[in-house]
Amino acid sequence: xxxxRLLIVDDxxxxxxxxxxxxxxxxxxxVLASSGEEALEVxxxxxxxxxxxxxxxxEMSGLEALxxxxxxxxxxxxxxxxxxxSYQDDFSSWLADAYVIKSSDxxxxxxxxxxxxxxxxxxxxx
Amino acid sequence: MEKCWLKSVLERGExxxxxxDTEAHLLNDPKARMREKCVECxxxxxxxxxxxxxxxxxxxxxxxxxxxxxGEIQHLKERLNQGRRRIKALSEVTSLIRDSTNLxxxxxxxxxYLTAGDGFGYNRAWVLLAEEDTxxxxxxxxxxxxxxxxxxxxxxxxxxCSIRGLLQRKDTFLRxxxxxxxxxxxxxxxxxxxxxxxxxxxxxRATLVDRDTCPELASLLDLLSVxxxxxxxxxxxxxxxxxxxxxxxxxxDPFHPxxxxxxxxxxxxxxxxxxxxxxxxxxxxxxxxxERSSWEKECRHESITKLEKMSAVGTITSKxxxxxxxxxxxxxxxxxYLLKTGKSDERVLRTIVEESxxxxxxxxxxxxxxxxxxxxxxxxxxxxxxxxxxQEAEEALEKGNHTFRLFLDGEPIMLQVDPRHIRTIVWxxxxxxxxxxxxxxxxxxxxxMEGDKALLEVEDxxxxxxxxxIDKVTRPFFSTKGGTGMGLPICVSAAKEYGGxxxxxxxxxxxxxxxxxxxxxxxxxKVEKGQGNRYRSWKEGEGIFPGVEGR
Numbered sequence: 248x249x250x251x252r253l254l255i256v257d258d259x260x261x262x263x264x265x266x267x268x269x270x271x272x273x274x275x276x277x278v279l280a281s282s283g284e285e286a287l288e289v290x291x292x293x294x295x296x297x298x299x300x301x302x303x304x305x306e307m308s309g310l311e312a313l314x315x316x317x318x319x320x321x322x323x324x325x326x327x328x329x330x331x332x333s334y335q336d337d338f339s340s341w342l343a344d345a346y347v348i349k350s351s352d353x354x355x356x357x358x359x360x361x362x363x364x365x366x367x368x369x370x371x372x373x
Numbered sequence: 374m375e376k377c378w379l380k381s382v383l384e385r386g387e388x389x390x391x392x393x394d395t396e397a398h399l400l401n402d403p404k405a406r407m408r409e410k411c412v413e414c415x416x417x418x419x420x421x422x423x424x425x426x427x428x429x430x431x432x433x434x435x436x437x438x439x440x441x442x443x444g445e446i447q448h449l450k451e452r453l454n455q456g457r458r459r460i461k462a463l464s465e466v467t468s469l470i471r472d473s474t475n476l477x478x479x480x481x482x483x484x485x486y487l488t489a490g491d492g493f494g495y496n497r498a499w500v501l502l503a504e505e506d507t508x509x510x511x512x513x514x515x516x517x518x519x520x521x522x523x524x525x526x527x528x529x530x531x532x533x534c535s536i537r538g539l540l541q542r543k544d545t546f547l548r549x550x551x552x553x554x555x556x557x558x559x560x561x562x563x564x565x566x567x568x569x570x571x572x573x574x575x576x577x578r579a580t581l582v583d584r585d586t587c588p589e590l591a592s593l594l595d596l597l598s599v600x601x602x603x604x605x606x607x608x609x610x611x612x613x614x615x616x617x618x619x620x621x622x623x624x625x626d627p628f629h630p631x632x633x634x635x636x637x638x639x640x641x642x643x644x645x646x647x648x649x650x651x652x653x654x655x656x657x658x659x660x661x662x663x664e665r666s667s668w669e670k671e672c673r674h675e676s677i678t679k680l681e682k683m684s685a686v687g688t689i690t691s692k693x694x695x696x697x698x699x700x701x702x703x704x705x706x707x708x709x710y711l712l713k714t715g716k717s718d719e720r721v722l723r724t725i726v727e728e729s730x731x732x733x734x735x736x737x738x739x740x741x742x743x744x745x746x747x748x749x750x751x752x753x754x755x756x757x758x759x760x761x762x763x764q765e766a767e768e769a770l771e772k773g774n775h776t777f778r779l780f781l782d783g784e785p786i787m788l789q790v791d792p793r794h795i796r797t798i799v800w801x802x803x804x805x806x807x808x809x810x811x812x813x814x815x816x817x818x819x820x821x822m823e824g825d826k827a828l829l830e831v832e833d834x835x836x837x838x839x840x841x842x843i844d845k846v847t848r849p850f851f852s853t854k855g856g857t858g859m860g861l862p863i864c865v866s867a868a869k870e871y872g873g874x875x876x877x878x879x880x881x882x883x884x885x886x887x888x889x890x891x892x893x894x895x896x897x898x899k900v901e902k903g904q905g906n907r908y909r910s911w912k913e914g915e916g917i918f919p920g921v922e923g924r
Contacts, residue, residue: 259699259703261699261700261703261707261724261727261728262699262702262703264703264707264724265702265703265706265707265710265724268707268710268718268721269706269710272710272714330698330699330702349698349699349702350702350705350706351701351703351705351709352705352706352709353706
C-alpha cells in the first residue's frame with residue numbers, strides 16, 4: 248500500500264504548517280500550495296491523490312480552482328475546507344467530495360481524508 | 374259749530390288736508406291729525422286768531438301735541454341710548470373677536486352679544502357649524518324656560534354685568550353648552566341644496582322663520598319650542614361656515630326689521646372671525662401633523678440608521694468571526710499537535726505566537742469598530758487629541774527607522790469629538806504609513822483648518838497604492854499585508870460619524886491620506902478658526918512633549 252499524497256491548498260501559512268505537521272505525522276506525503284493557481288500548477292506536474300482546498304483565497308478562489316480540478320482531473324477527490332460555513336449553500340461547492348469547517352480539532356478532516364481515499368482507491372492508498 | 378281741529382272724529386272729506394284713501398286713519402285719530410295736519414293748516418291759525426283767548430287755546434292744545442311728541446321723543450331717546458349701548462358693546466365684541474384665534478372663545482363672545490341686554494338682547498342664540506357635508510349644532514346660550522330666564526336675568530341685573538363681565542363667566546358658557554347638548558345633537562342638517570334650511574342659508578341674508586311662512590321648517594321650530602326664529606347665515610366668500618339662530622322663547626318679543634338689518638352686518642363680522650379661527654385650528658392641526666410626521670420621520674431615520682448600523686455590525690461581526698476562525702484553528706491545532714507529539718518545534722511555536730498577535734489585532738479592531746458605532750462625544754481641542762494619539766501610536770507601534778513629524782494649527786480647533794475615534798484613525802494611518810516604508814523614513818502628520826473643515830493629513834514616502842486598489846483599500850478585510858483588513862474601514866466609519874470622510878492621494882513617491890471633519894455650528898460646539906497656516910513644527914528641536922527630543 249503506497250503512501251497517499253495530499254495537496255494542501257491554503258493562503259494562510261499557519262494553516263499550511265498545521266496540516267503539514269499533522270498529515271505528515273499521519274504518514275501522508277504532503278505537498279503545499281498557497282493559491283489556486285499554484286495548486287493547478289502542482290497538479291499539472293506531479294501526481295496527487297487528494298486535495299484539501301481552502302475557499303477564501305486571494306486571486307483565484309477555492310471554488311474556481313475546484314471547477315478547474317473537476318474538469319481536468321477526473322476521479323481526484325477534493326475536500327473543501329473553509330472557515331466559512333456559508334459556502335455550503337453555494338451549489339458550486341457541491342462539486343467537491345466533502346465540505347469541512349476549519350477547526351483546531353482535525354479529527355473530522357482526517358476521517359474525511361481516510362474515507363475518500365478508501366472510496367477512490369480501495370486499500371491501495373493510506 | 375265745533376272746530377274741525379277739536380273733533381274726535383271727522384267725516385270723509387271733512388278735512389281738505391286728509392287724503393281719504395291713504396290717510397283715512399287720521400279721521401279717527403285726533404292727536405295724530407293735530408300733529409300731522411292741523412298744526413300746518415291755515416284754518417287752525419285763523420281760528421286761533423279769531424278766538425277770544427288764542428294763547429289760552431294754544432296752551433291747551435300744546436300739551437296734546439307736545440305730550441305725544443315727548444312720549445315719542447322719550448321712546449326715541451331710549452332707543453337711541455339702547456343703540457349707543459349696542460354700538461359700544463359691538464365695538465367691545467369686535468375687538469375681542471378680532472384678536473382671538475380660539476374658535477370657542479369667538480363663538481361664546483358672539484352668542485353673549487346676541488343675548489346680553491347691552492347687545493341685541495335676544496333670549497337665546499344658537500350656533501351651527503358646517504363640517505364636511507353637514508350642519509351641526511355647536512353651541513347655545515340662554516334660558517331653557519321662563520323660570521330659568523327670570524333667575525338668570527335677575528342675577529345679571531343684580532350684579533350689573535356688562536358684556537365684558539359676562540364674558541368672564543366662562544364656566545357658565547360651558548354649562549350652557551352642556552345644558553343644551555340634547556338639542557344641539559339634534560340640530561343636524563344636510564348641506565344638500567334640497568334641504569329646506571339650505572334654501573334660507575343660500576339667500577345669504579337674515580330670514581325670519583315662522584310656521585305660516587316656512588312650514589317646511591316646522592320641525593326646527595318644534596325642536597326649539599318657538600313660534601318664530603331668526604336665521605342668520607354665516608358665509609365666507611363661497612364657503613358656508615354655518616348659521617346663527619336667535620329666538621325669544623321666553624319674552625316672545627318680535628324681531629324689529631331695523632335690528633334684523635343690523636344683525637346681517639353683525640353676521641358678516643362673525644363669519645370672518647369664525648373663518649379665521651377655523652383656519653387657525655386647521656393650521657395648528659397641520660403643524661401638529663407635520664411635527665408628528667417630522668418626529669416620526671426622525672425616529673424612522675434614526676431607526677433606519679440604527680438598523681443600517683446594526684446590519685453593518687452584523688455583517689462585519691460575521692466576517693470578523695470568520696476571520697478569527699483561521700488563527701484560532703492554527704493556534705489550537707498547532708498547540709494540540711505539540712501537546713500530542715511532545716515536540717518543541719520553534720517554527721510551530723513562532724506561528725502560534727504570530728497568530729495570537731493577529732487575533733489581538735482583530736479584537737482591537739473589533740473594539741475600535743464598536744466604538745465608532747457608539748460614540749461618546751465631548752467638546753475638545755482637536756489638536757490636543759491628535760497630539761496624544763500620535764504619542765500613543767509612537768509608543769505602541771514598532772517604528773523601526775521611522776520618524777513622526779507633527780504639525781498643528783496655531784489656534785484651537787474645538788469640536789464635539791470622541792477621542793477614541795481620533796486615536797483609532799491616527800493609529801491605523803500611522804501603521805499603514807510604517808508598513809508602506811519598510812526601510813524607514815519620515816511620516817508627516819498635520820492638522821489644520823481648511824474652510825469649514827478640520828483636515829488631518831498623514832503623509833508617507835512609500836511606494837504608493839496601486840490605482841486599481843485605491844477603491845478596495847477601504848473595504849473590510851481587504852489587506853495586501855496580511856493584516857486584519859479592518860483598519861481603513863474603521864477610519865472611514867469613524868470619520869463618517871462626524872459627517873466627514875477619507876481621501877487618498879497616492880503616487881509611486883508616496884501616499885497622503887486626508888481625513889476631513891466638518892466643523893459644527895455654535896449649538897454643537899464652538900469652533901475657533903486658525904489664522905492661516907501658522908504651524909508649530911514638532912520636529913524643531915523638541916519631541917511631542919516639550920523637553921522630549923525629536924528623533
